[in-house]
Ligand SMILES: Cc1ncc(C[n+]2csc(CCOP(=O)(O)OP(=O)(O)O)c2C)c(N)n1
Ligand code: SF4
């Protein structure tokens with residue numbers, strides 16, 4: 001049977017705004033499958049985003065959706081979750097949105113360990129504004145604001161999330177379509193802050209400037225650079241140069257923020273009684 | 274039974290007023306001289322099943338209260354000048370997405386770090402025009418501890434009723450001053466909750482203005498699923514660039530305040546009936562102004578005080594009328610001239626106008642005001 | 651078992667050619683700016699096309 005994505009999408013909203021070959025659509029399909037796997041109730045699920053091409057994703061989803069301001073998704077989401085902890089809260093957005101302008105909210109969301117799932121669509125560029133470099137644009141790559149090549153070092157978003165305290169961190173790519181939903185589903189089921197970084201393609205703004213002949217070329221590159229963590233463990237260091245580890249990169253159990261706050265409420269009510 | 278009274282600080286009264294109003298969510302970031310609002314709510318909110326979160330910065334705090342408010346919770350943040358500056362983009366978000374929330378600004382001087390422990394009234398224009406784009410604004414400016422309590426309740430009521438952000442502005446002096454106040458009994462003050470949709474989830478449109486300028490707001494996590502964005506949007510909440518829809522939406526969001534000025538505006542007038550000179554003062558400055566009125570009257574000068582409790586929308590009609598009644602007006606404010614521009618705009622030269630300004634971290638004295646009154650009398 | 655019916659929804663296809671390239675049995679071809687099913691019989695129901703199409707434009711009906 002063809003997969004029924006339409007039941008999760010608001011009627012009349014397709015076609016979406018993304019360019020031909022933009023990986024955001026592939027990630028959105030993965031997200032829908034993951035939500036199905038976890039049996040999330042639409043009424044009780046909020047999808048929160050910032051600003052950017054990736055951040056337009058919630059508008060298509062038939063849930064409680066919140067398209068906020070650039071970089072602020074994680075902070076809005078924290079408010080939703082704190083005020084209604086029984087809601088499933090998912091965050092989606094781009095690399096610029098999440099770790100440039102939103103970097104502060106991102107790391108603190110990881111640190112608090114609220115039960116939320118953040119899917120970062122990392123296409124290594126600012127797509128919506130026409131291809132300026134982001135904190136994940138490779139050093140030396142071309143962007144509209146790096147006429148002599150990008151001088152900036154990069155963030156590794158997954159490492160950033162682990163360092164900041166997220167308790168489930170996984171990475172995959174838009175090429176590894178079946179892994180996207182599996183990892184997101186695992187993240188949703190995990191009790192605590194989960195970050196799923198999906199390496200994505202932006203043919204319009206990144207591909208064109210960086211000598212990719214086509215979307216398919218970009219997909220093939222994603223296939224080539226990805227090495228599953230388990231395989232990487234058995235590989236010599238020189239073979240891992242330029243590769244990107246995929247799969248579940250980190251997982252630990254740590255007290256979840258809202259559960260801890262519920263105890264505070266009990267304590268305060270007790271003191272009041 | 275005797276009323277419950279307590280000796281409290283302005284910031285504490287604000288926090289207790291919020292709880293009285295039904296506030297269930299606070300997000301903030303510490304900053305002098307507002308921090309006590311957060312400290313009290315950290316203790317009080319969990320007692321009533323609400324929640325408190327200290328965010329990583331004021332932008333995050335503003336974002337969090339908007340997220341919280343969308344779940345149906347009455348939400349508050351409190352800060353001071355530098356924090357309000359950081360919140361501006363999201364105050365605009367609250368305006369366009371029409372999300373009820375209350376923002377407390379315990380004013381100090383500025384710009385920038387200024388004098389963190391000194392009082393100021395220099396954020397009043399920011400409260401009107403701080404965020405970019407066209408938008409309406411509601412801001413209240415209590416002068417006493419008791420009034421901080423009641424105006425906090427009213428700020429929540431206005432936010433919920435008009436589905437928009439409301440700012441409470443008071444300065445460091447009232448924020449940190451202690452006075453004995455009476456706690457109103459439950460039910461004594463009106464408490465308004467936002468209107469809920471009266472249509473089925475299938476028919477619900479979050480910005481449907483066919484039944485009035487303030488569309489009911491459903492809550493996230495109910496059977497109503499809807500979309501919220503900061504883009505210009507159509508009635509269904511989804512982005513639009515259609516000129517007629519954008520225009521109608523922007524005008525409605527301003528009209529909902531303009532058309533309801535009578536309900537929103539609140540002023541105090543002291544000895545204005547026969548006044549020949551008027552002092553326009555708000556917040557803690559009006560305490561000096563009232564004293565000045567009494568002193569001037571003793572000297573035979575027919576002075577009066579107009580004190581806007583609602584700073585925004587500006588009390589245009591009444592000030593225009595008083596401008597015709599009196600020979601001169603003095604605007605007393607702890608800044609170098611902000612509300613005076615509004616008074617000037619509205620009186621259109623119908624009376625003499627002077628300002629009594631001060632920004633050195635000390636309050637404006639009655640003597641300073643009296644001197645200016647004599648110049649315009 | 652009936653053979654699958656591979657469908658490209660013209661209205662949604664943006665012509666990225668991902669389905670053309672990643673179908674192991676070359677069921678699709680580009681037809682101007684959109685993809686077209688040219689060898690439906692060759693389909694082995696691997697679902698690669700449906701999984702990868704970024705535009706929700708391919709459906710593989712397997713029964
Ligand atoms: C405060 C603010 N600054 C800048 C912008 C402009 N802006 C919009 S989207 C964007 C970058 C988006 O890049 P990313 O988050 O990586 O998402 P993508 O578009 O690549 O999916 C920028 C800089 C904005 N909307 N708001
Ligand atoms: S500009 Fe890039 S990120 Fe944006 S829709 Fe186009 S391909 Fe996707």
Ligand code: SF4
Pocket residue numbers: 021658662663664665666667668669670684685702703704705706707708
């Ligand atoms: S993958 Fe989808 S959008 Fe791309 S060419 Fe094929 S059908 Fe069209």
Ligand code: SF4
Pocket residue numbers: 656672673674675676677692693694695696697698699700710
């Ligand atoms: S299901 Fe597989 S074989 Fe069939 S058309 Fe799609 S990609 Fe080709």
